[in-house]
Amino acid sequence: MSPPDPVLAAGCVLWRPAVSGHGIEIALVHRPKWDDWSHPKGKRKRGETAEECAVREVLEETGRRCELGPRLPTVHYTVDGRPKEVAYWSARALDGGFVPTREIDALVWLPPATARHRLTQPRDRELLDMALPTLHP
Numbered sequence: 001m002s003p004p005d006p007v008l009a010a011g012c013v014l015w016r017p018a019v020s021g022h023g024i025e026i027a028l029v030h031r032p033k034w035d036d037w038s039h040p041k042g043k044r045k046r047g048e049t050a051e052e053c054a055v056r057e058v059l060e061e062t063g064r065r066c067e068l069g070p071r072l073p074t075v076h077y078t079v080d081g082r083p084k085e086v087a088y089w090s091a092r093a094l095d096g097g098f099v100p101t102r103e104i105d106a107l108v109w110l111p112p113a114t115a116r117h118r119l120t121q122p123r124d125r126e127l128l129d130m131a132l133p134t135l136h137p
Contacts, residue, residue, distance in 0.1 A: 011041025026115035036120035
């Protein structure tokens with residue numbers, strides 16, 4: 001029996017220039033189903049490219065349009081016994097506004113060090129570390 005096909009997903013390390021005018025802030029979303037803080041991401045739809053999925057998921061989860069930046073490493077892990085592959089980009093937040101949903105009930109913008117501490121999964125902290133050199137206000 002062959003292993004199951006991986007769930008394909010995409011997301012972004014979303015950033016904006018800090019409101020203070022000094023440095024940048026990272027967007028983190030809270031998912032009540034898992035009670036975790038993560039980068040915006042989600043499953044790809046049939047016929048959707050990874051890039052299209054990443055932009056759509058950022059909009060759906062944060063209410064913000066975004067401009068994709070450099071590609072980041074693809075993250076591999078298992079959910080409920082099924083492999084998952086999430087393609088990531090760094091992305092600059094553009095216009096829009098957050099509205100809570102059942103899937104995402106909170107959005108925070110934090111300085112990178114605070115965001116790193118708030119992230120639930122070590123893989124998300126590693127991704128943030130890899131993204132930081134690519135983020136320029």
